[in-house]
Amino acid sequence: LLTAISIERCVSVLCPLWYRCRRPRCLSPLMCVLLWALSVAVIAAVTSLCLLHEHQPCQMALISMYALNFLIFAPPMVIANVILFVKVLCGSKRRQPKRLYIVIFLTVLFFLIFGVPLSIWSFLQQFSYSFASSQVVFLLACINSSINPFIYFLVGSCRRHCSLVSLQVAFQRVFEE
Secondary structure, three states, rough: OOOHHHHHHHHHHOOOOHHHHHOOHHHHHHHHHHHHHEEEEEHHHHHHHHHHHOOHHHHHHHHHHHHHHHHHHHHHHHHHHHHHHHHHHOOOOOOOHHHHHHHHHHHHHHHHHHHHHHHHHHHHHOOOOOOHHHHHHHHHHHHHHHHHHHHHHHHHEOOOEEOOHHHHHHHHHHHHH
């Protein structure tokens, strides 16, 4: 979903006229449904193969899942966010970057910092190689899972200067756009 959101935000910045006038309304929900279906199908296949306690098919399914993640989903997400980041930085100096773009960028950045190490660690475990302690990797994954509400709060509560406001107002400001 981060990949789909990143690509959609990037397209909305690069081609705003097409995005507002010509983009099919059902494109976003359809893409999310397809991504969820793909995710459920892959997880179901991996789980069923691994529950059969057959090491080789389970290992191949896990390797395929990690390859799908690294080769299909991660690169477009990173590329779209770099393009979005450059466009926002090089854009008009009169306009402040929109909060939603900042939230998406920070969410992806923290995902890459805190979430990806677990995937890399799990992938390397299939080849009996470890670069870090499992406790460290799982701690980073837990941080990744819990950091988004803080991102929403901080971005939603910052206007010209940071001031603490209620969590509800912060979420409202972020998602108003």
